[in-house]
Amino acid sequence: MRLIPSLALLAALGAAAGWWLTAPKPLPAALTAGLTGDVAKGEQVFWAAGCASCHMAPGATGDAQLLLTGGQRFASDFGTFLAPNISTDPTHGIGGWSLAQFADAVMCGVSPEGQHYYPAFPYAAFGKMQVQDVADLKAFMDTLPADATPSLPHEIGFPFNIRRSLGGWKLLFLHEDWVIDGELTEQETRGRYLAEAMAHCGECHTPRNLLGGLQLSRWLAGAPNPDGKGTIPNITPAKLDWSAPDIASYLTTGFTPEFDSVGGHMAHVVENFARLPESEAAAVAAYLKRVPAAE
Template sequence: MRLLPSLAALALLAAGTGWWLTAPKPLPDSTFAGVTGDATHGEQVFTAAGCASCHMAPGAEGEAQRVLSGGQRFASPFGTFLAPNISPDPTQGIGGWTLAQFGNAVMRGVSPEGEHYYPAFPYSAFNKMTVQDLADLKAFMDALPPDATPSLPHEVGFPFNIRRSLGGWKLLFLRDDWVIDGTLSEPETRGRYIAEALAHCGECHTPRNLLGGLERGRWLAGAPNPSGQGTIPNITPAKLGWSEDEIVEYLTSGFTPEFDSVGGHMAHVVENMSRLPESDRQAVAAYLKKVPASE
């Protein structure tokens, strides 16, 4: 009978340890001290990160793409995620957020209420953003049109609807180091920042394990489409045989060397990339040539 109290104590200790380990971990309070955002540069960050591509209303075109009312649906093996309203509306959007709250959401996947966000929101890439770029991004987004459309709930069933369990996912898979490391030229370093952080290319082009963690050893080697329809291509040198100039042209015009044209969600990516300085597209091309070939 003495064993029962001991087992109960161990169970309580294990539960407490698990609760502590899976707790959201916000950024230090000092992270944004003295940081002021520049909205002009923030527009470039916004474009590179493709914020409108996911958070505009379904089917939005032209300037309506900058009304970030949300509502697009993103199917996955874990359920369907619906992009929330991130317009500056103070009630339905994020207009009332402080820079620290915005930073915790984007770089740590932690909501202002202290809950984990699902990694369908690519904070696992955005956590490599510079603090200044983050502040610039918020300054630009604060000036976009507000919209009072309520965010819709995600369609995620048990056990994936237990938000606290995402703390365990973060412990296993959330990393802030670069995938491609070592000595890089200035353009390659800039390309890495765009591809691995802002544009979060690996989130789609890298295969995932059964728990949804990126298989970094097969970086950019292609993956099944989360919707279950088709595949996302391998863009390592093993499959993408284009020259750097051809990659730049594709990211500018959407045309491949074979005179095919971009389609699907990648069309939004190319549209965003085409708005960046050409030096950034050249940097991405240089980075892709640095990625190890993977079959």
């Protein structure tokens, strides 16, 4: 009988520790204090990060892609995620967010209300971005039009709808280190920054475990398509044997060395890279040639 109070105390302490460990953790305020964003540089970040590709309305083309009304559906093993409105609308979008709130969302997956975002939003990659790039991104996005379309709720069932549990997911799978380390050239280092952080290539091209964490030992080795239709290709040298110039050309034109054309969501990636300096695609190509081959 004397054990009961002790066990209850241990359980309470364990619950308190778990609650503390899974709490959303925003960036230190000092990281964004005093930063000013550059709109022109932010536009480059916007396209490199593929913001419109996920947050434009379904089927949007041309200038309509800059109306970040949300609504696209992304199927997964955990349910279907719906991209939210991230336009400048102050009620239904992110208009009025401070830079600190914006950076917390992008780099930490923490909402202004202090809740975890689902990692369908690739903050696991964006967390490696430079804070100045995030400030530049916000400066550009603040110039985009507002849209009052309400965000639709995710279609996620129990237990995945318990957002607090994402704190545990972050403890397990958020990593500050680069996947590809060692001595890299300046071009390869830039390519790593684009591929591992800003353009978040690994989020689609790397297989995941049962909890949805990236299997870093099989980095960029390809993965099942989350919607159940086909696979996302292996882009390590084990399968992607194109030359670096051929890879760079594909990223900006959408044509393979065999003159096949890009399809699916990758078409958006090509559209985005075509808006960037050619040196960016060349940097990603140089990086991919340094990635270890993985079957």
